[in-house]
Amino acid sequence: MKVGILGATGYTGIELVRILSKHPNAKITYLSSKHFESQLISEVYPGLQGICDLILEGDDFKKAVATCDIIFSTLPHELTFEIAQMVMDAGKRLIDLGSAFRFDDFNVFKKWYGSNDDIEYDKFNKVYGLTELNREKIKNAQIVGNPGCYPTSVILALAPVLKNRVVSDKNIIIDSKSGVSGAGHEPKFSNLYSECNENTKPYNVAKHRHIPEIGQELSKIMQEEVKIVFTPHLVPMTRGILSTIYCNLGSDITLNEVYDLYQEFYKNDYFIKILNPGKYPSTKSVVGSNYCQIGFEIDEHTNTLIIMSVIDNLVKGASGQAVQNMNLMFGLPENKGLDIIRIFP
Amino acid sequence: MKVGILGATGYTGIELVRILSKHPNAKITYLSSKHFESQLISEVYPGLQGICDLILEGDDFKKAVATCDIIFSTLPHELTFEIAQMVMDAGKRLIDLGSAFRFDDFNVFKKWYGSNDDIEYDKFNKVYGLTELNREKIKNAQIVGNPGCYPTSVILALAPVLKNRVVSDKNIIIDSKSGVSGAGHEPKFSNLYSECNENTKPYNVAKHRHIPEIGQELSKIMQEEVKIVFTPHLVPMTRGILSTIYCNLGSDITLNEVYDLYQEFYKNDYFIKILNPGKYPSTKSVVGSNYCQIGFEIDEHTNTLIIMSVIDNLVKGASGQAVQNMNLMFGLPENKGLDIIRIFP
Amino acid sequence: MKVGILGATGYTGIELVRILSKHPNAKITYLSSKHFESQLISEVYPGLQGICDLILEGDDFKKAVATCDIIFSTLPHELTFEIAQMVMDAGKRLIDLGSAFRFDDFNVFKKWYGSNDDIEYDKFNKVYGLTELNREKIKNAQIVGNPGCYPTSVILALAPVLKNRVVSDKNIIIDSKSGVSGAGHEPKFSNLYSECNENTKPYNVAKHRHIPEIGQELSKIMQEEVKIVFTPHLVPMTRGILSTIYCNLGSDITLNEVYDLYQEFYKNDYFIKILNPGKYPSTKSVVGSNYCQIGFEIDEHTNTLIIMSVIDNLVKGASGQAVQNMNLMFGLPENKGLDIIRIFP
Amino acid sequence: MKVGILGATGYTGIELVRILSKHPNAKITYLSSKHFESQLISEVYPGLQGICDLILEGDDFKKAVATCDIIFSTLPHELTFEIAQMVMDAGKRLIDLGSAFRFDDFNVFKKWYGSNDDIEYDKFNKVYGLTELNREKIKNAQIVGNPGCYPTSVILALAPVLKNRVVSDKNIIIDSKSGVSGAGHEPKFSNLYSECNENTKPYNVAKHRHIPEIGQELSKIMQEEVKIVFTPHLVPMTRGILSTIYCNLGSDITLNEVYDLYQEFYKNDYFIKILNPGKYPSTKSVVGSNYCQIGFEIDEHTNTLIIMSVIDNLVKGASGQAVQNMNLMFGLPENKGLDIIRIFP
Known part of the structure; x- marks a missing residue:
């Protein structure tokens, strides 16, 4: 299939290029970049020389949709x-790695993202792309x-215990640690090497935009409102997320029983x-891969x-999961x- | 005063050397090291050449006590x-950076540290050296x-809210992130550069030996048993600890009131x-210094x-606080x- | 083909496992480890769970040779x-990632490696496995x-200019910078995170054991004795080598002509x-891959x-090149x- | 004395604040910053809270000169x-951490820095502030x-051997490795954490603006033209420079004699x-200090x-040496x- 990547030089974009340029069924045919328009992508990222040498186009979205x-x-x-x-009109498919299509209720999106968009949100044939939980819907989503x-x-870490109502519906404390690539590719003081290196810091405490997304999905899984406390932290590494999650156990259950419950829940994943x-788990056990490890x-x-879970934020946390979804969408x-x-190492 | 450091080549030992070799009232006269006995400390740590060139002695503790x-x-x-x-007998003073004298109840120590020591623990004129909370006792302790x-x-992060009973006596969740120097100077697989670099991992979850120490002190402050959940993590940096602490608020209190309460509590510190x-706070704001920042x-x-607090684990978390205590003990x-x-940076 | 890896838990061993476990023609059937004998490799390296779960055997080399x-x-x-x-006797093949078979003259080996081995070195049907330069010989080597x-x-960086005698036969200065994984997996003070992190240092200056290996191969390429000055450095990263090489130009040649000469030399590689x-080049452009970039x-x-060249020390600098050689040996x-x-990133 | 720092929030500026805020004879009274004008410096750098809480002023240079x-x-x-x-007119003193006053010949400055300034360069009572070599002149310089x-x-690494003409006047190869703070505090793609981390790269090869500065000073020391090849590299650490320097020995001299020669040359430094x-030497042996170590x-x-030398680029390589010069200028x-x-660590 022909693939276009809009915004190809950010970190999730370039990770899509890494994965898709070796994907046996995909052929990258369109790349865009606002910053680096009309340069070769292999000039911007010399590691791609001889592997992907496409010219970065500007924002000609019509062409992208028409040709991919x-x-x-x-x-x-x-x-x-x-x-x-445009994708809907052309009968094509879209995977959005941004936040535009993650919400059930457009008002939640507008509130948390400060959006003034006035669109008919429900007309889009869309689905929340957490592959393991929404596999069937993703297959047919546009x-x-x-x-x-x-x-x-x-969500991957909590789904088994919420679904099985092993934890009481008290507040769930989520303390996440992310590598710096999660903060994106834009030059800002807070992303500079000398600021982040040898530094660990919390940010957006109790205010991060991923809070409503997490709350929405957990509540659907548990079929009642789940309240979370969420504190993200930056740690000095490029890739990886570790989430350490604290829940009150609502029932007598042993560690081995918890293990069995997770094994059963994810037996086909x-x-x-x-x-x-x-x-x-440690982040280094998954970096570079699409795996999620849970202990x-x-x-x-x-x-x-x-509960402790690790992923590579750019793979299972973004571009890898996107390709996983693409695979489903194309059978x-x-x-x-x-x-x-x-x-490793 | 004449100072001896037993175990001078570990990370807390060498940090004592860094601080004390510039202390206007202290003169380092005795250094010991099992690994590097009879070498110059400035051969082991070339950054000390011309600054501290003492010979590392073996375990002649009698000499140390007699001359310091x-x-x-x-x-x-x-x-x-x-x-x-020996220190008691000689009427000298001792600051122990290990765990031997941190406990009120020797059985707690024996249980958590797997100790078979059979000693008369209470005969020692000792005090728990958290300077800000035990200042007066430290002055006279041997x-x-x-x-x-x-x-x-x-403990520094929680003392004001426990003392003022602002939080309910529910479980307190403590999620701490430490630099790798906290794991010590012994060569082990788990301390190797290539294992720790680009890696974040929990360890000793709900089992760390600092749990009873924290519980003991918090319970004394609140004057009832405080239960904690404690998860330490290693993050890829050399120095620094960030503790992110989650408590249920037991009363209506605003962020500004919390701020005022802390300011008042620590106004003389x-x-x-x-x-x-x-x-x-971010760890980088305190690394190299004896400060603790709390937000x-x-x-x-x-x-x-x-509540989020940061310290340098080797300074306020060890050798700096030890010198702070020494200062108190000597007026x-x-x-x-x-x-x-x-x-910084 | 059936593959055995002796010493599978060091960094080059585990990198062989990473590559070979996804190699379509190879099947790993034997892994050994002195340190971790009788554990699962996926216990030692949890990232391999479900990917490679073989038991690590001890040093039963006969079994390895017989079954692989x-x-x-x-x-x-x-x-x-x-x-x-044993391999010779059994008519099997061996790729040695150590230094045993890199030399033409056994006395050179014995001198630099302090070896007392008394063996008939020339009886081994062996070849120096720098793939691009010895491709044909490797195909048939045992x-x-x-x-x-x-x-x-x-050698990859210098071969084109030495072969074409573009540089004068003066001393060649080689200043190399390596990530810490090059120092191996053994716990030593010098490999500890807190020692290597935030540190750059030269080591084994003018004494490194790779000097005779480099000299031997460069001299063969130039067909006269090439003298080198070689200074290796450790830089605080896990993977990657950058070699910066300084040569006197013996003739008038432009940068573009140098470029053309390299392009021609490596046109089929x-x-x-x-x-x-x-x-x-920057090391990050090749980390994780078998590429060598030269500027x-x-x-x-x-x-x-x-001349500046970069490789991943564990891939093209070790296990990747080993697999490249295996591919040649098996057609x-x-x-x-x-x-x-x-x-990337 | 009253001290003003113009450009106080860059890395050399903030390092001046770190050092001078504890200097017993200096009192910081004026700080400027273009980016952060009218904020407290302790808001920009929270580690300074309670230590230096001055307001960052804009570019009112007249006021700075008048009051400091x-x-x-x-x-x-x-x-x-x-x-x-302004400083000349007011009879005050200036230490410039930029490049404006490092050159003997204004045309060299203009060529390498692309400057169109048309000023009477020689009217300034200025001196090149390498303390150890120009101590007497610095005392009286304005x-x-x-x-x-x-x-x-x-220059510190080469002065003894050039002065004593131990090396032949052939080309000198200088291969330097710098931490990322040397690239400054401006947000740029090339300074981002995820770009620099786990990466080593050369830059400005044979074109760096420090080439004429090095050449000028070395030639004065040797009293004939010294030609250098200079390749700077970025390595993934915040602070520190290691320069590895290669010279042809012009005479029979032993390592011990070289050592004696350096000891003699720097005996009072x-x-x-x-x-x-x-x-x-390793960079970690000097980071945070004003020392230079040479091996x-x-x-x-x-x-x-x-020859290998290490300094902290922000201390002896910038702000520390500036304070060293200030000390000389004020007796x-x-x-x-x-x-x-x-x-350390």
Whole structure:
């Protein structure tokens, strides 16, 4: 299939190029970049020399939609809404790596993203693209709202215990640690090497835009409102997210039973790995790959279940999951072109 | 005063050398090292050439006690108990950077540290050396059990709200992130550069030996049993601890009121800095210094108070606080020789 | 083909597992580890869970040779000589990632590696495995001495100008910078995170064991003795080598002519990328991949040619090149199973 | 004395604040910043809260000159020339951390810095501020052109052998490795964490603006033209420069004799540390301090002397040396306020 990537030089864009340029069924035919328009992508990223040497085009979205079977967009929501309309009209497919199509209720989106868009949100044939949970719907969707990186790490970690109502419906504490690539490719003081290196810091405490996305999906899984406390942190590494999650256990359950419950829940999911009781995940075990690893511990003193999940924020947390969704949408095996192991060390 | 450092080549030992070699009232006269006995310390750490060129002695503790006014020990508890007895007998002073003298109840120590020591624990004239909370007792103590790095970051962060009973006596969730120097100077697979770099991982989840130390001190402050969930993490940086702490608010209180409460509580404490509401601490703001910075946020949706504190694990979390205690014990201004700013960037 | 890896838990061993576990023609059937004998490799490296779950065996080399078509050895030379004999006797193939088979003259080996081995070195049907330069010989060799990481980066960078005698036969200055994984997986003070992080240092200056290997190969290419000055450095990153090489230009030649000469020399080499004049390589452009990128500059003021080459020390500098050689030895396309792009960022 | 810092929020500016806010004879009274005008410096750098809380002023240079005894400027040369005139007129002192006053020949400056300034360069009472070499002149200078970071590391390393004509006047190869803070505080793609982390790269090869500065000073020392090849590299650490320098030995000299020669040359220099033969410097041994460490090796095979020097680029390579110069200019001991040890680990 012919693939276009809008916004190809950001970190999720360039990760799509990395994955798709080796995907046996995909052929990248359109790349755009506002910053680097009319340069070769292999000039901007010399590691691609001889591997992908396309010219970066500007914002000719019509051409992209006309010439591609599927569009990946990493652009701001205003532009994505435009593109989505063109995709709908042309009967093509769209996977949006931004936030435009992640919400059930447009008002939630408008509130948290400060949007003044006035569009008919429900007309879009869209689905929330957390592959493992929405596999069937994704197959037929025209538009996939690819999940945020934090939500992917959190929802995968919590789905089994919420679905099985093992935890009480008290507040869930989510403490996430992300590598700096999650902050994007824009030059800002806060992204500079000398600011981030040898530094760990919380940011957007109790205010991060992934909060309503997480809350929406967890509540659907548990079929009642789930309240979360969410604190994201930047740690000095390029890739990887570790989410450490604290829930009150609502019932007597052993660590082995928790393990069995997760194994059962994810038994058919290629990319989800449940760690043996007593083992905890580390981000380095998944970096470069589309895997999510999940481990847990029970603090018996306080009856608290501690769930820990790791993903590569740019792969399972963004571009890898997007390709996983593309595979589903085009009837391919879910792991096609994604069968890469983490790089270690 | 004449100072001896037992175990001078570990990271807390070498940090004592850094600080004390410029302390106007201290003169380092005795250094020991098991690994590097009979080498110059400036051969082991070439940055000290011309600054501190003492020979590293072996374990001649008698000589150390006889020739020094104060001993800093970073040795295992078995040895420290021996040294403590000599110090008591000789009427000298001891600051132990290990865990031997941090506990009120020797059985708690024995249980968590797997100790078979059979000693008369209560005969030691000792005090828990969290300077800001035990200042008066420290002045006259002969033996100071210098706090662990995590406990320092946690207890300082929680003392004002526990003392003022602003939080309900529910479980307190403590999620701490530490630089790798906290894991010590011993060559182990888990401390290797290529294992730790670009990696974030939890360890000793709900089992870390700092749990009883934290619980003991928080319970004394609140005057009832405080239960904690504690998850330490290693993040890829050399120095620094960030503790993110989640408590249920038991009363209606605004962010500004929380700020005022902390300001009042720490108004006379040189090394504690309370950040303005809306500001969060980052480890880099304190690395290299003896400061502790504390910030907070309220998640109104769940009525949760989120407290964030940062220290340099080797300074306020170990050797800096030890020198702060030494200053008190010898009638010096608390910040003598410690008036160093963080290094930034 | 059936593949055995002796010494599978060191960094080159585990990198072989990463690559070979996805190689369409290879099946890993034997893994050994002295340290972790009888554990699952996926317990030692949890990122392999569900991908490679073999048990790590001890040193039963006979079984390895008997059951595998090809053996990769990362063991010390004493053991490798033993294994090589078994491989010869059994008519199997061996790729040695150590230093045992890199030399033409056994006395050079013995001198630099402090070896007392008394073996008949010339009886082994062996070849120096720098793929691009020895392709035809490798195809038929029974034993391949896989090149060192530094030599790979240096010889590839210098071969075109030495072969074409563009540089004068003066001393060549080689200043190499390596990531810490090059120092191996053994716990040592010098490999600890807190020692290496935020640190750049030279080591083994003018004494590194790769000096005779580089000298031997460069001299063969130029067909006269080439003298080199070689200074390796450790820089705080996990993977990657950058070699910056300084040669006196012996003739009038422009930057464009140098470029053309390299392009011509490597025109059939899939993994060698020559950068356009004015572009310089960075290690991050190749990390995770088997590519070598080469750039250059001429300092006209001093008539010096500056050549810069980058590789991933664990891939093209070790395990990737080993698989490239395996492909040749078994009649497969050279890039089979190696067609992976660098991970960026 | 009253001190003003123009451009206080860049990395050399903020390092001046770190050092001077604890200097017993200096009082910071004026800080300017274009980016952060009218904010508190402790809002921009929260680590300074309670230590330095001055308001950042705009570019009111007249006020700065009028109210301060000495001005430190980190501003672009166009502005610095203006300020220098005001300083001259007011009989005050100026230390410029930029490039404006580092040159003997204004045409060299104009050529390398692309400057169109048309000023009477020689009217300024200025001196090149490499403290150890120009100590007497600095004492009386009104304007000090503080050296660049690379030139400091290189000139200190070469002065003894050039002065003593131990090396032949062939080309000298200088291969320098710098931490990323040397690239400044401006947000640019090339300074981003995710670009620099896990990456080593050369830049401005044979074109860096420090080349004429190094050449000018080395030629004065040797009293004949010295030609250099200079390749700077960025390595993934925040602070530190290591320069590895290769010279042809012009005479028979042993390593011990080289050592003696350096010891003699720098016998009165507090901040220069010569390492014992066989020891090589690492950047971590000096980070945070004003020390320069120098080591060497002789490659007998090629008769090459390899000199290695390390400094902290922001301290001895910029702000520390500036304060060292200030001390001289005001009759203070050279190490006043600078007696800080490196931070390790």
